[in-house]
Amino acid sequence: MPFYTQEQLGSGLRRNTEHQMTQPKVLISDKMDPRAAAIFRERGIQVDEITGKTPEELAAIIGDYDGLAIRSSTKATAKLLDQATNLKVIGRAGIGVDNVDIPAATARGIVVMNTPFGNSITTAEHAIALMFALARQLPEADASTQAGKWEKNRFMGVELTAKTLGLIGAGNIGSIVASRALGLKMKVIAFDPFLSPERALELGIEKVELDQLLARADFITLHTPLTDQTRGILSREALAKTKKGVRIINCARGGLIDEAALKDALESGQVAGAALDVFETEPATASPLFGTPGFVSTPHLGASTTEAQVNVAIQVAEQMSDFLLLGGVTNAINMPSLSAEEAPRLKPYMALAEKLGRLLGQVLGEQVRGVSIEVEGAAAQLNQKPITGAVLAGLMGTYSQTVNMVNAPVLAKERGLDVKEIRHEREGDYQTLVRVTASTPGGERCVSGTLFGNAAPRLVDIFGVAVEAELGGHMLYIVNNDTPGFIGKLGTALGQAGLNIATFNLGRRAAGGEAVALVAVDDPVPAELVQQLCALDGVREVVPLNF
């Protein structure tokens, strides 16, 4: 699967093993609102809903699918993805993608997308709900009352008004929590190294360092992803620096808080209350924290409202369908976005770019040290990233079976390929042009192409020689001395080898100088014929090409 071609994406069809065209197939492997499956079906995608499978059971069936729609239960590990031989897209109906091995997916050319906003209000509301639960000890009071105890004097709460809320992480969800907390007349401070002072001002919150937040906050709520920097951000040492009697809420990810240290801090009274929706190990069916006074928990319910689940189900199904049917890319973690509206306009450019990359890869091989991709005229109005991805996929596709637009930029970087992007808004000789220049030890070599009728890719220049050729199927690239009679000899050799010529395109640097022929033939060119052609008088180079 070197490149998601028109056949693989955008036509709504896919090749099955018998090379027949079939509908794309999606597996929904976690419990999801039924609207997701309905959307896939409405858009002509086959869908199976198979939930609760073990990793081994999932590995046995995943090879059948083009798309995998998940929430947080399915673990898309490298081991599972090894079996996912047809998979093109993983859609996470939610925000956190820590259950997906992103580098493994990228390396296999699988786009990973999430739905970053569909459940954020719901999760922010859950954090606020837990803050109230802690402030007024609602779970304990409820349990006691329903046990017939009526312990009115046991449950003395605290007001939220005028208290300081410390946000760790003020992104999507953190900023919604801030707005709700400000409505409750709390003072909000935030530790987030990526929060700009302007944004803090706009949110009406104070940006502080972590130690200041620990020292000042009456309530702390966490809203960061789990990364190497945030793991254990509320460590034993950090908890010791908090204001005595602080209350802590975590609706983000388990692993942000040292759970053993939290238990000790609750028992010592340093922390008056803690509410966790997320745990280091999930499902958390046992935890030393369970039963600790002041501890409240929910089973990762942050996103569990009807509204949020409908939002994320619809969004993930639409995004995955757009990708599988039209090539549109929205909210991808490992690929630049490409809207479903942009995708049809970009598609012919991506086909052109892929062919130019493939041409360079086949002619120059391992000599290519870097590429510069220039877009000119109409092409410069478009998103250049997909064009670059397509050039790289074509270039590296000549020696890698696994490269595609998704993993090409990463693979290029890994291989030390220097990639440059240049944009010329003004038209040159053509209304639209893509030029790819490869740097090689022997100097720069450049090919250019345009679109005829805004749709049909054509090569217009190869290494400084003007030609006009459609790149497709089996071809021969021949460089020879421009002498009378050469074309006749070439035609005879091809005819004797039983190879039918489909199209013949010629160009030359100067009369009597170097000439170039691009010949499209109906069948693959046998190696013996290449040798025979190399031996013809005046031939300098013969390269069989496949597109």
Ligand SMILES: NC(=O)C1=CN([C@@H]2O[C@H](COP(=O)(O)OP(=O)(O)OC[C@H]3O[C@@H](n4cnc5c(N)ncnc54)[C@H](O)[C@@H]3O)[C@@H](O)[C@H]2O)C=CC1
């Ligand atoms: N409990 C649940 O069911 C749900 C949990 N979540 C989780 O909530 C978390 C937050 O989600 P969003 O707000 O949408 O993410 P976001 O990406 O919009 O915000 C994360 C914020 O954390 C900040 N951040 C990153 N590294 C940091 C560090 N070292 N120290 C302090 N701040 C740092 C970022 O700058 C960003 O502002 C994620 O972990 C997500 O997976 C999301 C939805 C539901």
Ligand SMILES: O=C(O)CCC(=O)C(=O)O
């Ligand atoms: O799908 C869920 O219930 C979990 C949501 C979540 O954790 C997320 O979106 O990051």
